[in-house]
Amino acid sequence: MALAIALVGLALGSVLFHFLSPWYFTPIASNWGAIDTTIAITFWVTGIVFVAVSFFMAWALVRYRHRAGARAAYEPENKKLEWWLLVLTGVGVAAMLAPGLVVWAEVVQVPKNAQVVEVLAQQWHWSYRLPGKDGKLATVHSRFVNDGNPFGINPADPNGGDDVLLSTAEVHVPVGQPVKLLLRSKDVLHNFAVAQLRVKMDMVPGLVTYAWFTPTRTGSYDLLCEELCGVGHFAMRGRLVVDEPAAYQAWLDRQQTAAQARARPAADVAAGKAAYAPCAACHGANGEGNVALNAPRLSGHGAWYLERQLRSFKQGLRGTHEKDVFGRMMAPMAATLADDKAVADVAAYVAGLPDAPVPATIKGNVKNGRERYATCASCHGADGRGIMATNAPRLQGMSDWYMATQLKNFRDGVRGGHPQDIYGGQMALVAGMLADDAAIGDILAYINSR
Structure with missing residues (x-):
């Protein structure tokens, strides 16, 4: 009797939990309401079967419980019962499968007017490519992939000049316009998933998979990799922003375009040298840094990274947290650079300074650090010299005391919390793996050994 009551309680409790629980699907923001309907049908079919089986088992336990002198009746076959089970099972399975087949027929039929967006995944980074005014994407091949050409675009393809290449983890699409996603992976199996849009598709190395949707509501939605792709899988996040058509076009x-990036005027190093003069007071004439002034080494970094950090300070993505004392000091200095050209000039000058690694100041367990650094290596490189394609800066030979401070800032929420600082948010997740300062010291000791 106790077991029968437990079965009934389990069935009723499960039903109540389903209807009363605050956890359910995120509000849909695309045309794929049919997917929700299909899942709801599956819930109803499996839910009814679960309750029916639970109640039947409870009834059987009570009805056929042990009684002194009672004997079981053996019935090897029951044609009527078998037919009922066959029919009901067939109806239930068909009710679950048929709607899914209907929806799948829509999933594989992409509207002809769909806008194409190519998504490229690699551990643990998203990047995008959009066709230019000609409406065509250039052909690609893995043999063309390098740090300067992360998409592997065929240099001989004339359609590649106006392709828009986005190395940021954020991409925009217009509301009400069908969007076709061409999904590629450079290394391992990934998965493109945006819960609000009901989009989820594997990204297989060597193949181009696809998915499509029509966004119906503007907003900013988290993009996740929902396939275990390595130890840093949890930090592989991006953002898909749905704009009104006018706002999208402005973005x-x-x-x-690729051609504009190639034709970008060279930075004025002389102007950068003049603009760097105030910076030298803290960072040193050769960008060597000064631990007494909490100014890290700058020389040795690529211009692309220096530009991004200066823009982050100017735009308020860094240096705004009340506990980021030295970041708040840097923000007004970055604000003195009037525009992107001034930022590029300074970055180019600093990138050309002598590459003289600074002495190590932090000690730790190199062996433990090697194991922990495996997560970092996919972005920053096995030798810690940084990878432009993954927007990961150089670590080897840089100011270890500064890196220790920033890792603590990421871990403690002082840095990486701004919603537009996507890479900072990613670093905050990774730094959360470092339980204490000793773990940080171990990683930096290993980096110093490279």
Whole structure:
């Protein structure tokens, strides 16, 4: 009797939990309401079967419980019962499968007017490519992939000049416009998933998979990799922003094409040298840094990284947290650079300074650090010299005391909390793996050994 009551309680409790629980699907923001309907049908079918079986088992336990002198009746076959089970099972399975087949028929039929967006995944980074005014994407091949050409675009393809290349983890699409996603992976199996849009598709190395959707509501939605792709899988996040058509076009017009990026005027190093003069007071004439002034080494970094950090300070992505004392000191200094050209000039000058690694100041367990650094290596490189394609800066030979401070800032929420600082948010997740200062010291000791 106790077991029968437990079965009934389990069935009723499960039903109540389903209907009363605050955890359910995120509000849909695309045309794929049919997917939710299909899942709801599956819930109803499996839920009814679960309750029916639970109640039947409870009834059987009570009805056929042990009684002194009672004997079981053996019935090897029951044609009527078998037919009922066959029919009901067939109806239930068909009710679950048929709607899914209907939806799948829609999933594989992409509208002809769909806008194409190519998504490229690699541990643990998203990047995107959009066709230019010609409406065509250039052909790609793995043999063309390198740090300067992360998409592997065929240099001989004339359609590649106006392709828009986004190395940021954020991409925009217009509301109400069908979007076709061409999904590629450079290394391992990944998965493109945006819960609100009901989009989820594997990204297989060597293949181009696809998915499509029509966004119906503007907003900013988290993009997740939902396939275990390595130890840093949890930090592989991006953002898909749905804009009104006018706002989307304005965003698109601000993006550089591949040809524009190649034709970008060279930075004025002389102007950068003059603009760097105030910086030298803290960071040193040769960008060597000064631990007494909490100014890290700058020389040795690529211009692309220095530009991004200066823009982050100027735009308020860094240096705004009340506990980020030295970041708050740096923000007004970055604000003295009037525009992107001034930022590029300073970055180019600093990138050309002598590459003289600074002495190590932190000690730790190199062996433990090697194991922990495995997560970092996919972005920053096995030798810690940074990878431009993954927007990961150089670590080897840089100011270890500064890196220790920043890892603590990431871990403690002082840095990486701004919603637009996507890479900072990613670093905050990774730094959360470092339980204490000793773990940070171990990683930096290993980096210093490279």
